[in-house]
Amino acid sequence: MKVKFYTLGCKVNQYESQAISEALAKRGYETVTEGKADIFIVNSCTVTASADQKTRQAVRRFKRNNPDSIVVLTGCMPQAYPEKSKELLEADIILGNRNNEETANAIEQYLKYGSRVFEIKEHKKGDLFSGSTISRFEERTRAYIKIQDGCNRFCSYCIIPYSRGRVRSKPLEELKDELKTLADGGYKEVVLVGINLSSYGSDIGITFPEAVKAANDTEGIERVRLGSLEPDHLTDEVIEKLAECEKLCPQFHISLQSGCDNTLKAMNRHYTADEYRQICRKLRESFRDCTLTTDVMVGFAGETEEDFRESLDFVKEIAFEKVHVFPYSVRKGTRAESFSGHIDKKIKEERSRLMTQTAEEIRFDFFRKQIGKKYSVLFETKDKDGYYCGHTANYIPVKAKFSEEMCHRTADVVIKEVCDDDFCVGEIE
Numbered sequence: 001m002k003v004k005f006y007t008l009g010c011k012v013n014q015y016e017s018q019a020i021s022e023a024l025a026k027r028g029y030e031t032v033t034e035g036k037a038d039i040f041i042v043n044s045c046t047v048t049a050s051a052d053q054k055t056r057q058a059v060r061r062f063k064r065n066n067p068d069s070i071v072v073l074t075g076c077m078p079q080a081y082p083e084k085s086k087e088l089l090e091a092d093i094i095l096g097n098r099n100n101e102e103t104a105n106a107i108e109q110y111l112k113y114g115s116r117v118f119e120i121k122e123h124k125k126g127d128l129f130s131g132s133t134i135s136r137f138e139e140r141t142r143a144y145i146k147i148q149d150g151c152n153r154f155c156s157y158c159i160i161p162y163s164r165g166r167v168r169s170k171p172l173e174e175l176k177d178e179l180k181t182l183a184d185g186g187y188k189e190v191v192l193v194g195i196n197l198s199s200y201g202s203d204i205g206i207t208f209p210e211a212v213k214a215a216n217d218t219e220g221i222e223r224v225r226l227g228s229l230e231p232d233h234l235t236d237e238v239i240e241k242l243a244e245c246e247k248l249c250p251q252f253h254i255s256l257q258s259g260c261d262n263t264l265k266a267m268n269r270h271y272t273a274d275e276y277r278q279i280c281r282k283l284r285e286s287f288r289d290c291t292l293t294t295d296v297m298v299g300f301a302g303e304t305e306e307d308f309r310e311s312l313d314f315v316k317e318i319a320f321e322k323v324h325v326f327p328y329s330v331r332k333g334t335r336a337e338s339f340s341g342h343i344d345k346k347i348k349e350e351r352s353r354l355m356t357q358t359a360e361e362i363r364f365d366f367f368r369k370q371i372g373k374k375y376s377v378l379f380e381t382k383d384k385d386g387y388y389c390g391h392t393a394n395y396i397p398v399k400a401k402f403s404e405e406m407c408h409r410t411a412d413v414v415i416k417e418v419c420d421d422d423f424c425v426g427e428i429e
Contacts, residue, residue, distance in 0.1 A: 003029050004037040006058050009045025011193040011227055013075060015146040017043045019132045020074075020103050027104045031138070037069065039107060042091075044075035046163055049329040052077055056088060063090035070110060074100060080163035081332070082120045096120040097164070101132060123150070123165025130168075133178040136185050141380040141390075141408050142225070143187040147175055147211050148194025153230070155257075156268045156335040157300065157328060164195045169204050176214050183220030188408070189378060190215055191225040198233035208233065209241035216245035222410075223378065223393060228253045228295070232271045234279050243286045250287035251321075251395040254279065256294040259314020260307040263300055266339070273314055280318050291321040291366075291394040298355055299348030300328045302341035308351050315358060321366050321395075323359035327352050367418040370396060374414050377426060379406040389423065400426040 003024055007017040020041065021031040029039070040062040044055040055077050063071045072093040078085035079096035086094060093106050098121040106117045129149060137143040150165040151158075182190060192211060194200060200208040215224040224247045231254050242248055258264050259273050284290045296315060298308060315323060327348040330337050377398045379390035387399035388406040400413050413426030 001029050001038040002032045002036065003039045003041060004032055005041050005043060006062070007043040008051055008054055008058075009043075009047065009076065010195075011144045011191065012146050012149070012195055013043050013045060015134065015144045015193060016075075016097065016100055016131065017041070018134050018137055018144075020100055021138070022134055022136075023101065023132055024104050024107075027108075029104070029107075033138075037066070039070045039072065040066065041072040041074065041103070044073060044077035046075075046077040046080050046159055046331075048326065049331075052081075059088055060090050070107065072103065072107065074103065076160075076163040078120060079123075080159050086118060093117040094119070096122075098123060098130075101130070123162075125166055127165055127168060129170050133174065133181070135181050137182075137187070141187075141378060142189035142191055142223075143182045144191045144193050144227075145175070145178060145182070145215075146170070146194060147192050148197055148200040151196040152199070153196065153270070154268065154335075156266065156339070157297070157331065159331040159334055160195060162333060167196060167199045167203050169200050169202070169206075171204065172206060172210060172214060175211060176218070179215055179218040179221065183218050186408070188221065188410070189223035189225065190218075190221055191227060193227035196230060197227045198229045198238075207238075207241075209238055209245075212242055212245050212248060216247045221247065223247055223249050225249045225395075226252065228255055230255055230270075231276050231279050234283070236282060239279075239282050239286050248287075249393045249395065250290040251293065251393070252283055252287075252290070253293045253295075254283075256315075257297045258300065258303075258307075259296075259311040259318075260303070263303050263307050263311065266302055266336075267297075267300060268335070273310075277314075277318065289392075289394045291396070292318065293322040293324075293395070294318075294320050295324045295326070296355055296359075297326060297328050298351040299343040301336050301339035301343070303328075303343060312355060312358060315355065316362070319362050319366070320359065322363055323355070325352055325355045325359060363422075364418065367396070367424055370415045370424055371417065372415065374412060374429065375426070376410050376412050378408075378410045380408070382407060387425075397423045398426045399423045400428070402428075 005017045042058050045051040070092050073091040074095040078094050147170045150167045151161045152167050375392040377390045379388040381389050389399045414429050415424045417425045
């Protein structure tokens with residue numbers, strides 16, 4: 001039987017979809033990206049209300065367009081909101097993210113009995129890291145490796161500790177084996193990911209830099225990247241240890257959420273704007289060609305116009321190379337749900353527009369400053385115009401034309417111009 005995946009949300013979800021795909025392949029199922037399928041698996045995200053909406057739309061669309069197919073809903077939405085997910089009648093099978101390893105059994109149970117399957121295994125304090133390792137990453141030049149799950153922070157706006165449970169870390173030896181398998185499979189670049197990545201090891205008595213070093217020391221791996229990091233975990237000691245890893249790419253995505261101390265306190269974030277500022281300074285001092293990217297939330301409950309302007313000014317000051325901007329949306333079951341001062345939708349949209357515009361101006365100014373510089377680029381895809389597209393180590397998107405096949409290969413290019421489609425154009429020197 002043929003299976004198609006529709007994965008929403010973070011790189012952890014993408015990794016887990018790959019793990020499910022490999023587990024299904026061992027039972028004889030074939031994962032496809034085009035054409036018809038017998039089974040559709042929606043791996044959901046529930047970080048925002050928009051993510052929930054996309055999940056519902058996908059489940060309904062797959063069943064409407066393929067009435068004889070089996071539709072599976074899994075991931076964070078059913079884990080956090082099981083009863084709401086159960087109401088989505090177009091889903092034949094509903095599983096939580098703690099049930100990912102049981103996907104094949106659930107499908108075979110449905111095929112045998114024809115009755116709806118609903119299984120949500122609760123997260124419990126003291127749970128160990130679970131889940132299969134992977135041996136490849138379909139249609140990718142780089143491979144994501146999930147090394148950590150769960151979060152203990154309980155930010156006032158966030159449902160993730162409820163949908164993902166407490167911090168759990170992949171054993172180091174298991175990680176080393178997975179890294180070797182992927183390196184043997186030809187992957188030159190790996191991205192270490194987690195729900196609260198920089199908390200890796202806190203539950204098993206080791207440190208986050210030890211995982212990075214394991215990737216750095218793996219023969220065949222040329223580049224190591226990191227997923228989103230929490231700033232208060234990036235102590236001077238951690239940054240110094242990371243700087244010892246010569247394969248670590250000098251690009252860091254450090255979650256900000258707001259550049260205003262009042263808002264950060266209301267969010268139950270564990271740092272101040274100035275502490276975040278000092279971390280950025282230390283990273284840029286420690287890594288050559290360092291780039292910093294982040295997430296910024298606008299319109300949090302109680303955010304005044306002055307608070308917003310303070311956050312906007314902070315983004316300008318740090319000059320992030322890329323910013324993911326999103327408006328706050330209420331998550332049922334979080335502390336912020338009961339906060340006063342919720343912001344009108346139109347105000348949130350305007351603040352989002354202003355923050356996005358500012359971030360884009362900073363980004364293109366950074367791109368323009370790269371003209372004339374030489375970079376090594378790992379090319380990943382080829383577009384319809386014949387350009388090979390890839391990224392530098394510090395994650396500048398670059399495209400260039402070659403007379404030979406360049407996908408999954410690296411080449412040195414000089415940046416010549418900036419395109420309107422968020423790419424720099426490079427040429428061989």
